[in-house]
Amino acid sequence: MSQNKRNKNNFETGANLEPLESLDLNKIEDFDQVLAAMSKTSFGGRQLGNAADILTEMFADPGDLTVLTLSGALTVAKQGLIISELIERKLVDIVVSTGALITHGLIDGMDIKHYKAPAEHDAELYKKGMCRVYDTIELETSLAELQKLVQNSLETLMPASYGKGQPEGSAGFLKRLGKLIAENYPDQRSILSAAYKAGIPVYIPAFTDCELSLDLFIKALSVEKSFLENPFDEMFTPSFNPFIDLFDYAKRVYNHEGKMSIFTLGGGVPRNWAQQITPLFDIMYLEKLPVEPKLFSKGVRVCPEPVHWGGLSGCTYQEGISWAKFLPESEGGKYAEVMSDATTVLPILIKGILQRIEKNK
Numbered sequence: 001m002s003q004n005k006r007n008k009n010n011f012e013t014g015a016n017l018e019p020l021e022s023l024d025l026n027k028i029e030d031f032d033q034v035l036a037a038m039s040k041t042s043f044g045g046r047q048l049g050n051a052a053d054i055l056t057e058m059f060a061d062p063g064d065l066t067v068l069t070l071s072g073a074l075t076v077a078k079q080g081l082i083i084s085e086l087i088e089r090k091l092v093d094i095v096v097s098t099g100a101l102i103t104h105g106l107i108d109g110m111d112i113k114h115y116k117a118p119a120e121h122d123a124e125l126y127k128k129g130m131c132r133v134y135d136t137i138e139l140e141t142s143l144a145e146l147q148k149l150v151q152n153s154l155e156t157l158m159p160a161s162y163g164k165g166q167p168e169g170s171a172g173f174l175k176r177l178g179k180l181i182a183e184n185y186p187d188q189r190s191i192l193s194a195a196y197k198a199g200i201p202v203y204i205p206a207f208t209d210c211e212l213s214l215d216l217f218i219k220a221l222s223v224e225k226s227f228l229e230n231p232f233d234e235m236f237t238p239s240f241n242p243f244i245d246l247f248d249y250a251k252r253v254y255n256h257e258g259k260m261s262i263f264t265l266g267g268g269v270p271r272n273w274a275q276q277i278t279p280l281f282d283i284m285y286l287e288k289l290p291v292e293p294k295l296f297s298k299g300v301r302v303c304p305e306p307v308h309w310g311g312l313s314g315c316t317y318q319e320g321i322s323w324a325k326f327l328p329e330s331e332g333g334k335y336a337e338v339m340s341d342a343t344t345v346l347p348i349l350i351k352g353i354l355q356r357i358e359k360n361k
Helices: 008-013 031-039 043-060 081-086 101-111 121-127 140-151 171-185 191-199 211-222 225-229 242-255 267-277 275-287 318-319 342-359
Strands: 065-068 096-099 130-133 136-139 262-266 298-301 333-339
Touching: 031 043, 031 342, 043 065, 043 262, 043 298, 043 333, 065 081, 065 267, 081 101, 081 342, 096 101, 096 191, 096 242, 096 267, 096 275, 096 342, 101 140, 101 171, 101 191, 101 211, 101 333, 121 130, 130 140, 136 140, 140 171, 140 211, 171 191, 171 242, 211 225, 262 267, 267 275, 298 318, 298 342, 318 333
Parallel strands: 065 096, 065 262, 262 298, 298 333
Antiparallel strands: 130 136
C-alpha cells in the first residue's frame, strides 16, 4: 500500500478533532447561551465565543489582576455604561485609556447628550458648532461646559500647580475629577465617577493628546504672569509628570502576587503602554536590577485592525510573546482575538458574561 495513502481509520473517525455544532436558536434563551453556542461554530462567531470563555475566567478569578485598555470613540458611540458596569462590579482592576475617550465620557457624566450627525457638509457643521465623530455629533457647547467645570476647579484638581503638594501624573488628577463629577452629578454614571467610587486607577498615557489637557493648560497659562506679558517666551507648564503614572502602574502590577490579564478594546497607545510594563521588568532583570520578570497570562482583544498593517493595534498576542509581554500558550497562556468593531459585539459579550457569572454563583 502507498505510504502517502491516508489512514482510513483516523480519516473516518476524525480522531483528536473537536466537532462543531450548528447554532440552534430554539435552544437559546439568553446572551450567555448565544456565546456558548457561538464558541462551537466558526469564524468571527467562534472568536467571540472563545473571548467570552477567557473573559469569564478573568473576571471570576479574584486573584487575577485585570487591566482594561480603551481607545477609539467608545463613549461617543454610547458604550460608556458598559465600561462603567465593569468598573462598578470591580471586574477590572486598572483602566488605561485615551484622553479623548475619557473627555467624551465626562459629557455623559454631566448628563449632556450626543446626537446623530445631520446630513450636512462638515464646513456647515463647523459653523454651527457641531464636532463630528463619524456619524455622531459632539456639540461645542458641551465641551465648553466641561471646560468651565474643569477650569473653575483647577486648584482642587491640580493642587501642585498652585504650590500645594507634589507633581502628579494623570491618575491623581483623574481620581479628583471623578470625585468632582460624582459629587456634582450624583445621579449620573460615567467611567471616572465609577472608577473613583470603586477605588480603581485610570491612566491616560498620552495625556496632552486630548481637549481635557488643553483646558488645564489654557487655565494654567491664563494666570501665569510671564506668559501674559510675553506669550511662549519662557517655558511654563503645569506640575505634571508622566513618569509618576509609569511608576505607579509598575508598582501595582509588580506587587500583585497572582496572575495578570489584559482586556483590550481597540489598540493604540493605551494597549502598548499597558503591555510594555512586562518588557520593562524584563529589561530591569537583564540590567541586574532587583526585579523579576512577569508576563500577562490571559488576553482578549476586540479590534478590527488587521495584522498585516504591522501596527501595534493589529498585532496578535502571539507576536507579543516575542516581546516578553505574554506567556506562551504552551505554558498556559490563553488568548482570544475578536476582529470586530466593539460597538457590534461588546454589548452581547459583556451581557452574556454577566449572565454566566450570575448563573455560576
